[in-house]
Amino acid sequence: xxxxxxxxxxxxxxxxxxxxxxxxxxxxxxxxxxxxxxxxxxxxxxxxxxxxxxxxxxxxxxxxxxxxxxxxxxxxxxxxxxxxxxxxxxxxxxxxxxxxxxxxxxxxxxxxxxxxx
Amino acid sequence: xxxxxxxxxxxxxxxxxxxxxxxxxxxxxxxxxxxxxxxxxxxxxxxxxxxxxxxxxxxxxxxxxxxxxxxxxxxxxxxxxxxxxxxxxxxxxxxxxxxxxxxxxxxxxxxxx
Numbered sequence: 001x002x003x004x005x006x007x008x009x010x011x012x013x014x015x016x017x018x019x020x021x022x023x024x025x026x027x028x029x030x031x032x033x034x035x036x037x038x039x040x041x042x043x044x045x046x047x048x049x050x051x052x053x054x055x056x057x058x059x060x061x062x063x064x065x066x067x068x069x070x071x072x073x074x075x076x077x078x079x080x081x082x083x084x085x086x087x088x089x090x091x092x093x094x095x096x097x098x099x100x101x102x103x104x105x106x107x108x109x110x111x112x113x114x115x116x117x
Numbered sequence: 118x119x120x121x122x123x124x125x126x127x128x129x130x131x132x133x134x135x136x137x138x139x140x141x142x143x144x145x146x147x148x149x150x151x152x153x154x155x156x157x158x159x160x161x162x163x164x165x166x167x168x169x170x171x172x173x174x175x176x177x178x179x180x181x182x183x184x185x186x187x188x189x190x191x192x193x194x195x196x197x198x199x200x201x202x203x204x205x206x207x208x209x210x211x212x213x214x215x216x217x218x219x220x221x222x223x224x225x226x227x228x229x230x
Contacts, residue, residue: 006159009157032215032216034218034219036221042223043207043221043222043223043224044160044207044209044221045221046218046219046220049216049218051215051216052216090159090160092219094215094219096215097173101147101167101168101171101213102167102171102173103148103167103211103215104162104165104173104175105148105150105162105165105209105211105219106162106176107152107159107160107161107162108159109157109158109159110159110160
């Protein structure tokens with residue numbers, strides 16, 4: 001069964017510092033990978049996704065993520081964090097069960113990002 | 118934004134009563150998902166649908182049932198609500214191509230007293 005692990009429950013960074021949020025997945029084949037962001041009281045917004053091709057993907061708001069098959073990881077990065085980036089971040093893996101149309105989308109537990117001025 | 122509407126947005130109900138949450142979409146998306154969000158647990162999949170009348174269980178399906186009789190509506194029913202089902206419930210929908218992302222509704226805050 002597919003699963004997602006986000007090892008860091010809470011991360012605090014200073015504004016302007018670099019950021020890396022970790023995500024590890026478990027799935028036998030190449031998965032579909034996503035990062036979402038959730039601001040307080042809001043729904044989830046897609047930051048970026050990976051399904052094939054270049055393993056470094058660019059997203060919105062200056063975020064990028066790198067797919068590393070050997071490490072089963074899809075870490076999210078940003079070179080310089082802004083105060084408005086404070087939010088909760090979720091990694092997700094999508095997988096087609098049995099190769100058919102049954103497509104399951106599983107999320108990690110999330111990482112809460114706090115940005116200090 | 119994808120046209121996803123969850124109703125109601127807030128509900129308080131008593132233990133033991135049945136509750137139905139509705140997710141309505143206008144995007145003709147094939148896939149629809151119900152998640153619950155609780156502090157420390159992230160988003161946990163309850164049930165999902167990969168077509169009309171095609172549904173499957175997620176990781177926390179006990180005490181919940183779903184129905185999808187038409188493309189645009191996906192109903193989540195708590196058969197007999199318990200306090201442990203107090204949560205924020207999110208619906209998500211996704212186009213048929215597997216590489217596309219899911220879009221989320223604004224959530225339903227359910228309190229079971």
